[in-house]
Amino acid sequence: VARYGKAQKEATRQRILDTAGRRFKRDGIDGSGVATLMADAGLTNGAFYAHFSSKDDLVATTIGDQLRAQCDQFSQWAEQPAGMEAAIRSYLSEEHRDHPEDGCPSAALLDEIGRGSPEVKRAYTAGLLPVVEAMAAQLHPGDPQAAHGPVLSIFAQLLGTLQLSRAVDDPELSRRLLQHGIDTALSLWAEHADCA
Amino acid sequence: VARYGKAQKEATRQRILDTAGRRFKRDGIDGSGVATLMADAGLTNGAFYAHFSSKDDLVATTIGDQLRAQCDQFSQWAEQPAGMEAAIRSYLSEEHRDHPEDGCPSAALLDEIGRGSPEVKRAYTAGLLPVVEAMAAQLHPGDPQAAHGPVLSIFAQLLGTLQLSRAVDDPELSRRLLQHGIDTALSLWAEHADCA
DNA sequence: TGTACATCAGTGAACGCGCGTTCACTGATGTAC
DNA sequence: TGTACATCAGTGAACGCGCGTTCACTGATGTAC
Numbered sequence: 001v002a003r004y005g006k007a008q009k010e011a012t013r014q015r016i017l018d019t020a021g022r023r024f025k026r027d028g029i030d031g032s033g034v035a036t037l038m039a040d041a042g043l044t045n046g047a048f049y050a051h052f053s054s055k056d057d058l059v060a061t062t063i064g065d066q067l068r069a070q071c072d073q074f075s076q077w078a079e080q081p082a083g084m085e086a087a088i089r090s091y092l093s094e095e096h097r098d099h100p101e102d103g104c105p106s107a108a109l110l111d112e113i114g115r116g117s118p119e120v121k122r123a124y125t126a127g128l129l130p131v132v133e134a135m136a137a138q139l140h141p142g143d144p145q146a147a148h149g150p151v152l153s154i155f156a157q158l159l160g161t162l163q164l165s166r167a168v169d170d171p172e173l174s175r176r177l178l179q180h181g182i183d184t185a186l187s188l189w190a191e192h193a194d195c196a
Numbered sequence: 197v198a199r200y201g202k203a204q205k206e207a208t209r210q211r212i213l214d215t216a217g218r219r220f221k222r223d224g225i226d227g228s229g230v231a232t233l234m235a236d237a238g239l240t241n242g243a244f245y246a247h248f249s250s251k252d253d254l255v256a257t258t259i260g261d262q263l264r265a266q267c268d269q270f271s272q273w274a275e276q277p278a279g280m281e282a283a284i285r286s287y288l289s290e291e292h293r294d295h296p297e298d299g300c301p302s303a304a305l306l307d308e309i310g311r312g313s314p315e316v317k318r319a320y321t322a323g324l325l326p327v328v329e330a331m332a333a334q335l336h337p338g339d340p341q342a343a344h345g346p347v348l349s350i351f352a353q354l355l356g357t358l359q360l361s362r363a364v365d366d367p368e369l370s371r372r373l374l375q376h377g378i379d380t381a382l383s384l385w386a387e388h389a390d391c392a
Numbered sequence: 393t394g395t396a397c398a399t400c401a402g403t404g405a406a407c408g409c410g411c412g413t414t415c416a417c418t419g420a421t422g423t424a425c
Numbered sequence: 426t427g428t429a430c431a432t433c434a435g436t437g438a439a440c441g442c443g444c445g446t447t448c449a450c451t452g453a454t455g456t457a458c
Contacts, residue, residue: 008454009401028311030226033444046448047402055445100310106360111307114296114362115224125365149376156356156377157349164302164352166310169321180345181352184384201421205434229411242415243435251412 013051016041020062021069025108026101029059029116056116060123063113066105067127071134078138088185091158092178097165106155107162131155139193150192158185209247212237216258217265221304222297225255225312252312256319259309262301263323267330274334284381287354288374293361302351303358327351335388346388354381 019041023032034055035045052058077087090096091104100108106128113124132151133144140147161181165174215237219228230251231241248254273283286292287300296304302324309320328347329340336343357377361370 012401026311028226028308030224031311034446035443043401044403045446046404049446050401106363108307110356110359110363111304112224114359115222115227116363118365121363121365124363125369128364149372150380152360152373153353153357153376153380156360156373157353157380158356159359160306160352160354160356161349163306163310163355164348167302167306167312167317167320168324169314169317173321176345177348177352180349184346184349184353188380188384204421208434230413231410239434240436241413242437245413246434 009051012041012043012047016043016048016051016058017062017065020058021066021105022101024059024062025066025103025105029109029112034058056119059116060119063105063109063120064123064127067124067131070104071127071131074131074134078134084135084138084189085186088158088189089182092161092165092181092185094175094178097162097174097178100166104159104162107159107166110159110163139189147192150188154185154188154192157181157188161185205247208237208239208243212239212244212247212254213258213261216254217262217301218297220255220258221262221299221301225305225308230254252315255312256315259301259305259316260319260323263320263327266300267323267327270327270330274330280331280334280385281382284354284385285378288357288361288377288381290371290374293358293370293374296362300355300358303355303362306355306359335385343388346384350381350384353377353384357381 016038020032020037023037023040034048038045038048048058052061074087077083077090080086096103106113113120116124132148132155135151135155136144136147139151158181161177161184165177165181168174168177212234216228216233219233219236230244234241234244244254248257270283273279273286276282292299302309309316312320328344328351331347331351332340332343335347354377357373361373361377364370364373
């Protein structure tokens, strides 16, 4: 028998997920503690376990949530003409490089996910597939399945370039990385695109 | 006036760096504590500060050391014919995917480096350039400078693919990622190569 | 409609633990004579 | 060559702190009558 309105609890849970997404992407998963994270969400540490069974549970759920958001966002880009080019330019922008907390969860967290628990990897895999499918439907509307390989390679190149641009100390080199990354991604996209 | 043999201390320091490199790549930087790391190197925690001024100092130094090792390793590949193809196949092998502690520091640590201190980023940038130069000299012996852009894009694609293959839960998908990554990297390499 | 009650999201202190760092010390070493 | 000494790499306990998690509790809520 549900006593409290389910809606309030659900809203709080989503607030925790949003806060966790931003914190993880900014400070890393290992770099974000439960107590400070809950404080950011306007709650105290104890309330955490009314919503998640452990930090690992939160990590897995947050990653799924972040990828769902990214997939929705990409679908919006895809609706307009030349959406893919705009999406690539936005992905490899200085804006995105400088604001990981608002950006791609893969670029911010991928090597931590690779070291994560099976649950975390399962959540990542499940969340990644719809993103890949959405991109593949753009690249090869006729046979999306065949486009998975190229899409994954392009995604890897985008994400690697963004990480490099963030890790590098020299602003000029960082800028060139983004610029060459855009050129390479666009040419890979054009090469595999189904323009027939 | 140097009392102890400089050589012993240098050997110990290098042992700490090797241990740190493996631990960081396996468990992450935030996931590796100074005390356990020193125990792995056969020492106690207190000795650490005879070699490094802080953990951050160790991190920056280790990253520089790891990239130097990677650069030497790549130069060895480059000496034999078709070395680049062999290097790419080795980079995107299941062996490399399954043993990050022996592998590429960029693939294992890049997003943690992006969140690191200015010293860490400086060490990464300084260490990355020789690797890029070595690859560029292979791609465009005539004008290596012009090859920096393509080399960085290929490197980004390799490193992103390896991270994805580690983060993904599905063995079949992971295998396909590596396979398509090899194809894409080889075609990018061939496209920019100076075969004249 | 008003009151008594059960629920449970959220509180906040406490738990044991590992973190990065400090420090008084030990003892093997290379040097000086 | 033998002895006294200064050096300093390495020891191991301790520091305050934040970690993930537990737990007795509070008090606003929706329900029952």
